[in-house]
Amino acid sequence: MRRRQVERMRRWPLLSWSIVLLAAGYFLLPLYATFQFSLGMQRGELSFAAYHWLFGSDRFLDSLSYSAVASLLAILAGTLLVVPTVYWVRLKLPQARGFVEFASLLPLIIPPIVVVFGYMRLYGDGSWLPLTTSDGRLDLLLVIGYVVLALPYMFRAVDTGMAAIDIVTLTEAAESLGASRWRIVVSVIFPNVRSAIVAGAFLTLSISLGEFVMASLLSRPAFGPYLVQMGQDYAYQPAALAILAFVITWACMALMQFFALRKPGQRVLPRLWAERTTKKEREVS
Amino acid sequence: MAHRLLRARADGASLMGSPLWRWLGLVPFALFVLLFLILPVLYLVQGAFQTPQGQFTFDNLRALASPTIASAYSLSIRLSLVSAGLGALGGLLVCYALVHGGLPAWLRHAFTTFSGVASNFAGVPLAFAFIATLGRLGLVTVLLRELFGINLYASGFSLFSFWGLALTYLYFQLPLMLLIITPAMQGLKREWQEAAESLGASRAQYWRRVALPVLTPSVLSCFMLLFANAFGTLATVVALTGANFPVVPILLFQQIRGNVLYNPNLGFALALGMVAIMVVTNLLYFVLRARAERWQR
Numbered sequence: 262m263r264r265r266q267v268e269r270m271r272r273w274p275l276l277s278w279s280i281v282l283l284a285a286g287y288f289l290l291p292l293y294a295t296f297q298f299s300l301g302m303q304r305g306e307l308s309f310a311a312y313h314w315l316f317g318s319d320r321f322l323d324s325l326s327y328s329a330v331a332s333l334l335a336i337l338a339g340t341l342l343v344v345p346t347v348y349w350v351r352l353k354l355p356q357a358r359g360f361v362e363f364a365s366l367l368p369l370i371i372p373p374i375v376v377v378f379g380y381m382r383l384y385g386d387g388s389w390l391p392l393t394t395s396d397g398r399l400d401l402l403l404v405i406g407y408v409v410l411a412l413p414y415m416f417r418a419v420d421t422g423m424a425a426i427d428i429v430t431l432t433e434a435a436e437s438l439g440a441s442r443w444r445i446v447v448s449v450i451f452p453n454v455r456s457a458i459v460a461g462a463f464l465t466l467s468i469s470l471g472e473f474v475m476a477s478l479l480s481r482p483a484f485g486p487y488l489v490q491m492g493q494d495y496a497y498q499p500a501a502l503a504i505l506a507f508v509i510t511w512a513c514m515a516l517m518q519f520f521a522l523r524k525p526g527q528r529v530l531p532r533l534w535a536e537r538t539t540k541k542e543r544e545v546s
Numbered sequence: 547m548a549h550r551l552l553r554a555r556a557d558g559a560s561l562m563g564s565p566l567w568r569w570l571g572l573v574p575f576a577l578f579v580l581l582f583l584i585l586p587v588l589y590l591v592q593g594a595f596q597t598p599q600g601q602f603t604f605d606n607l608r609a610l611a612s613p614t615i616a617s618a619y620s621l622s623i624r625l626s627l628v629s630a631g632l633g634a635l636g637g638l639l640v641c642y643a644l645v646h647g648g649l650p651a652w653l654r655h656a657f658t659t660f661s662g663v664a665s666n667f668a669g670v671p672l673a674f675a676f677i678a679t680l681g682r683l684g685l686v687t688v689l690l691r692e693l694f695g696i697n698l699y700a701s702g703f704s705l706f707s708f709w710g711l712a713l714t715y716l717y718f719q720l721p722l723m724l725l726i727i728t729p730a731m732q733g734l735k736r737e738w739q740e741a742a743e744s745l746g747a748s749r750a751q752y753w754r755r756v757a758l759p760v761l762t763p764s765v766l767s768c769f770m771l772l773f774a775n776a777f778g779t780l781a782t783v784v785a786l787t788g789a790n791f792p793v794v795p796i797l798l799f800q801q802i803r804g805n806v807l808y809n810p811n812l813g814f815a816l817a818l819g820m821v822a823i824m825v826v827t828n829l830l831y832f833v834l835r836a837r838a839e840r841w842q843r
Contacts, residue, residue: 277647281657284640284720288660291675291717294685298678342575349571357572364579370828371587372778374795375817378802379586382593390581405582467666473781478802485781488670492677492785499674506671507663514662 292507299500311501320487328476328484331400332469335407336462339415342408344458347419348450351428365416368409377406377475399479406475411465418464418521422457423450460521467513471506587821593814606815615797615807615816622777622793623823625708629715630772634765636716637723644724645731658728661721668718673785676714680705706787714782719772726771730764730838767834774827777820794820 302310315321343365350357368376380402384392392398428450435445451458473485488506492499597603609615644654679686682699690696704710734757742752780795789796794816800806801813 274643274648277643277649280639280643281647281649281653284636284657287720288664288717290686291679294679295675297685342578346572346575349568353568354572357569361572361575364575364583367579367583370774370821370824371583372780372795372820372824374778374780374798374802375590375821376583376586378798378813378817379590380582381802383586383589408578409582464666471669471671471781473670473784474799478799485670488674489781489785492670492674493788496683500678503671503674503678507667507675510667511663514659514666518659518662 292504295500295503295507299497299504302497311497312505315498315501315505324482324484324487325470327482328470328472331404331407331481331483332466334404335411335469336415336465338404339408339411339465340419340458340462343412343415343419344451344454345446347416347423348428348446351423352432362416362420365412367412369413373406373410373472374474374478376409377478380406381478393479399481403475403479403481403483406479407465407469407472410468410472410475411461414464414468415458415461418457418461419454422454425457426453456520456523460517463513463517463520467510467517470509590814590817591821593811594818596811596814598809598811606809606811607818609809609812610815610819614792615812618792618794618797619819621708622795625711625715625793626773626776628708629712629719629776630769632712632716633719633723633772634727634769636720637727637768638761638765640720641724641727641731645728646734657724661724664721665718665725668779669781670785672714672717673782676705676710676717676786680710680713706791711783711786711791714786715776715779719776722775723768723772726768727764730761734760763834763838767831767838770827770831770834774824774831777823777827 297307299311300307300309302308302314346361350361381393384390384402386394392402431449431453432445435449440449471485471488472483473489475481476483477486477489488499488502491502594606595602595604597605610619640657643649644657676684678684680698681687684705687698690698705714738756739752742756747755778795780799783789783791783793783796784799789800797806798813798816798820801816805813807813807816
């Protein structure tokens with residue numbers, strides 16, 4: 262009888278429905294409004310004129326590609342920094358794990374504006390390591406800043422990836438076949454954590470592509486400062502940019518999810534049974 | 547010959563195994579973290595305790611209590627509290643409805659997926675989306691005026707004010723809460739409710755005596771994370787208000803750009819204050835989360 266009571270409560274979840282519908286409305290309304298607004302550039306009709314305008318604009322393409330290159334370089338540098346370190350700590354230096362984990366989480370605690378403020382003062386004019394004195398060096402500093410921003414996500418992704426494989430056995434097997442340390446990292450460990458790295462990379466990309474604070478304070482021609490400028494100068498293009506940004510974020514997250522759930526050596530397009538195992542995995546985790 | 551080769555390999559191996567050599571493997575990472583994370587922050591901390599001439603002083607920290615700066619901290623903290631509170635409460639309700647409300651499973655998947663995107667959809671584009679929704683010409687503003695005769699902006703609401711910003715922050719706070727509270731919500735076992743009911747407890751009693759005490763540490767730890775998330779938010783405010791809304795990150799941003807405080811070392815103190823608040827918030831988060839995880843085994 263009690264069971265039936267519980268069942269009845271579950272069959273008539275009016276309160277749940279209203280909460281969820283309210284939340285869905287709050288989430289979807291701004292997206293709809295933005296999309297509708299972005300179609301209104303030509304008076305009296307709905308058109309994709311704002312999007313055409315953007316893709317015909319050199320500043321849009323230049324700033325977007327600048328940020329894409331900076332993000333990709335940061336992902337590359339972050340991978341080169343994090344993968345060997347995590348591998349080494351897991352294999353030979355478990356006592357350093359606390360330090361590496363703590364250092365990797367620091368960027369979540371120290372706001373980016375403080376980090377870049379420190380750079381400008383410590384590596385400014387007359388420093389022993391001047392990094393703000395030319396455009397090339399400022400570009401380098403921006404990439405370094407993005408590596409710092411990416412550190413927590415890259416670390417977590419790679420660390421989880423390495424926890425899933427038996428690196429000690431893999432290393433011993435490679436060693437007994439005569440592989441050098443570098444060779445082991447490049448051709449044994451790396452392919453096994455590639456999915457984890459790519460997952461971390463897409464998360465990083467979604468964060469750094471539209472990043473504003475660091476790029477603006479270092480006066481870089483990046484996408485973030487361009488967005489703010491557009492918001493001040495135009496009405497309809499910013500709405501179109503917001504829609505594009507949402508689509509890019511969605512794509513990054515979907516790809517991240519896809520690669521994070523992928524097992525080492527799994528094919529890119531999973532078969533149906535593989536889909537089922539990932540679903541089960543999701544429930545377990 | 548072969549013998550000598552083996553010896554060389556063995557020597558190499560013992561060299562690789564020596565403690566010093568092992569620590570060498572950490573050098574690139576440690577150097578990077580030292581140069582680009584620890585030293586820059588220490589430099590600011592040191593500067594916060596110095597006059598522009600380099601003498602030791604507490605004046606900069608004392609100057610944080612001056613009206614302009616104290617009100618910026620107060621505004622930042624209030625905005626973070628409000629947006630984290632609304633986010634935590636809203637996220638909790640939605641999460642409860644999705645996990646225990648008897649709704650179809652696809653709805654929960656849809657919300658989880660969307661939350662992953664929305665919690666990362668912050669910064670400048672988010673500001674644009676809200677301008678198109680609740681700005682002076684935004685869809686909701688116009689519809690309310692034309693259909694219901696309600697003039698939002700005449701009644702005192704502005705997207706570019708405290709409550710407008712809080713409502714905008716909610717767009718990434720609520721999904722974040724939903725994502726991080728879900729494990730705790732799933733940890734509320736149905737057996738507990740059944741056990742409480744079979745002992746004669748009402749639904750309210752179950753909530754007051756069982757569910758809420760178990761959930762509280764999780765909710766508080768998530769609240770801390772949301773607070774830190776809001777406190778550091780800068781790009782959204784810049785895009786919404788053109789850097790004219792004096793929260794702490796905005797003040798620091800203007801100080802870095804143009805020394806608006808007329809004392810470079812005061813900027814260092816401002817940064818130190820931000821770091822201090824973030825450290826305290828994150829410490830509370832870790833402590834509370836450790837308490838919360840007891841129930842999630």
